[in-house]
Amino acid sequence: MVKVMSDYQLKDREKAILRFVIHQFILTANPVGSRNISKKYNIGLSPATIRNIMADLEELGYLDHPHTSAGRVPTDKGYRVYVDSLMEPPYLDRKTKEVIDANLNAHPSYETDDLLKITTSILSNLTDQLAMVTYPKIEQAKLERIQIVRLSSTRILVVVTIQSGLIRTITLELDAEIEEENIETVQLFLNERLSGLKFSEIRSTIAERIKDIDETKYKPIVRVFLDSVDRIFTDISSDKVVVKGAKNILKQPEFADHEQFQSVIELIENKDIIIHVLDKKRQTQKDDLVISIGKENQDEKLSEYSMITKEYKIGDLEGTVGIMGPKRMNYSKIIAAVVYIANQLTEELTKQR
Known part of the structure; x- marks a missing residue:
């Protein structure tokens, strides 16, 4: 804090x-x-x-x-x-906790993507503020395995599993036809050479690590991996944030003023502002619960807002759960809600691993 x-x-x-x-x-x-x-x-x-x-x-x-x-x-x-x-110590009553748990547990088969979106909706509806959840940063995550699925003679689906449990999928187009057995061989070879490495290491060393594979026989697949290494092993999640609750926050009397109304719409449409502020908080704050009020946000566009954020975790990766709203808010209740939901999200994601 x-x-x-x-x-x-x-x-x-x-x-x-x-x-x-x-x-x-x-x-x-x-x-x-x-x-x-x-x-x-x-x-x-x-x-x-x-x-x-x-x-x-x-x-x-x-x-x-x-x-x-x-x-x-x-x-x-x-x-x-x-x-x-x-203020009163943050407190969330048992009934509210049960509602949160029921929503998070409604569909045990939720993908990570869906779970983050549902979490954002729950938080916004509970607090009547703008809720946001950032995707975990995977730049320093370690590769667990690569799976290659043949979609057609010239298209493959690459499934990248990270040690934290996150899964990413990328479709790649090849410049020549490939056989199923060649895919399996390349998949085995790539896993032997790349598993356990950080994404940043893979990007900088992949050419050296796979240089001794028989490129004549496996050239189409090897070439597409070399050409697409930045796309496959770059932290594309770093610019991803789910923001929900426009209808909820606009109920607040502060937004009866046209200028204030326009400012919150701009924030919702331009998520880069929110991402920038959240990234800055991650870098400068040691506490995993951060409350910033008005001008403490260090961005003029956020000078009339408060932000309450908390980290959630998937293994050794971290993302952020939080709300943004007018400075006039029920801090005690909202802090309790953000903390509880972040902890429950961590628990749910841990179950999926």
């Missing part, structure tokens, strides 16, 4: 008022006034005292004061303190 360290020390009364303001703002999406806090929460303070404390919190940078309203709204700094120390 990202934490902002600074030299402030909020008093207990300031913490309580900040917590109540954020609670109310999350519930109503409207600026919160001192009279509202006084009526809603029995804290033994007059509206005037509460108003003074809110003014102090604004001066310290935890609250802001919209020009058109007498109430206050949280700033990025206010949300950060709330998430780090003031």
